[in-house]
Amino acid sequence: MIHSSFINSFLEPFGYAFMQRALLSCAMIGFTNGFLGTFIVLRRQALLADALSHSLLPGMAVAAMLVGLSPGGLLLGGLIAALLVALGGALIARNSRLKDETAVASLYIIAFALGIVLIRFSRVKVDLTHFLFGNILGVSNGDLWIAYAAAFLTLTTLVIFQRPLLLTLFDAAVARASGVRVSWLETGLLVLTVLGLVASLQAVGVLLSLGLLILPAATAYLLTDSFSRMLWGGAVLGLLGSVSGLFLSFFANIPSGPCIIMILAIFLGAAYLFSPRYGIVARLLHLRHFHEESLERWEGHQGHDHEMLHPDKSFQSGDHQEGS
């Protein structure tokens, strides 16, 4: 009896339409942004994406002044502002000595200041608290369509261009030389990043939207040596974290954004400590392992000086030991 009542209370949230919409939206955005995150982490553009996430806010403020507080208008405003910052930054970086992170950071901070000034002159009272911290339970059917569209566009584009993107991420110069249109791909990635940030606004808000992009991919990066496993692993981790974060938020009555990010943070912390190959614990154990191995080799080789003088022999035998 206790068992069935536990299940019932666990299933309780699914009974509400707003909760169903929230779950669907969370699952899609978590999966998509987890997938996209691999590209951002491997391009080392986490902080660039952070700057972009902040540039959403002034865009939304201006949109609120112009068209009022309708969610569609706000998201469109944020999207346009972030695209202007992203593409403007890329343009400045290409045509001047400034590097792209400097250009984007300059533009976003200017946009931010401009947004604050404009709000001062606004007659409408603009309150964007929902968008700072997210309000997943307020997801409307319209928001759900935005999430569908963002997920579909992002996933199909990334899957189709996975190979040239991999070449670009690994070595942009060589990719360019072998005929890959690197600057197109880089611009495309920027646009998708902005789209991913906008789509995650409802779930986690402006301040935490970066988390859905970075944390799952960073976790997957610590767990695998395969690009495609990092991609899909990041997506699955993003989905798991978003959905379980939403449950936590429902039962503990805490806002959804911080809950989702905390769950993703636990994943990352666990991988940082316990990843079989790159975790701190494994590294400490390996250190001992290597120490013992070298001690053994030293004792085994004492009195065989001629072998010590031929590093290639010992090197090759070491090779086979590690490979097997």
Add this chain to the structure above:
Amino acid sequence: MSLHHEHPLLRIEDLTISYHRIPAIHHLDLALEAGHCVGLFGPNGAGKSTLLKTIAGLLTPETGQIFIGGGKVSGTASRIAYLPQRETIDWDFPVTVEGLVEMGRYQHVGLLGKFSPTDCTAVGDALELFRLTPLADRQIKALSGGQQQRAFLARAWAQEADIYLLDEPFAGLDRTSSNALAEALQTLKQRGKLLLVSHHAIDEAEALFDSAILLNGELVSSGPLPEALAPRHLECAYGTAIYSGEHHRMKERAHQI
């Protein structure tokens, strides 16, 4: 390969390359045949990396043209493989040796095409040729320096490149790894590939290469060894007589006495 009698595999005509309108290489003319391992020498700033990058298509020349097998360089990108300097590569990238070699096939399989048996064989052969089969599942950082260089050569082999451009591949390698890399270069040369390798140590030239190009902002000499690196050419390239093989041996003799 019979074509190369009419057209050299790589021909460069009147090539000038500038950074911000300051020329790094002036009016260079060169013709190189398949089946050679060519050392590229010259003092720092002589334009060695610049030349390699331009042939690879990374830099746009100010004047002049590059021909591959008689055709213009555009559209022949897969015939050229550029091996970047080691420090430009992110060794923590999530890719295994096999994954790296598979990248060489991407131009052949296209965006979404599946790897055909031919592609898989090409990858397997490349791993085998450079003795990397037992290391296929290793992440690229978990290799020695020489194995890393061989992995990039294997990628170029899988790409079916004819021209291999290597920028200081021996830098930072220990003797064992250097020997293994030199052996790999010889294998490629014997299979009819053209290798163009920038290198700093002139006293090692004859052990590694069959011909050489000496640069100093412009072409000083080129051709088979030892003629291309004759003392008068070296003097011209480096300004003064420098530490060369002959001097080295004389010094050693002096020490022994």
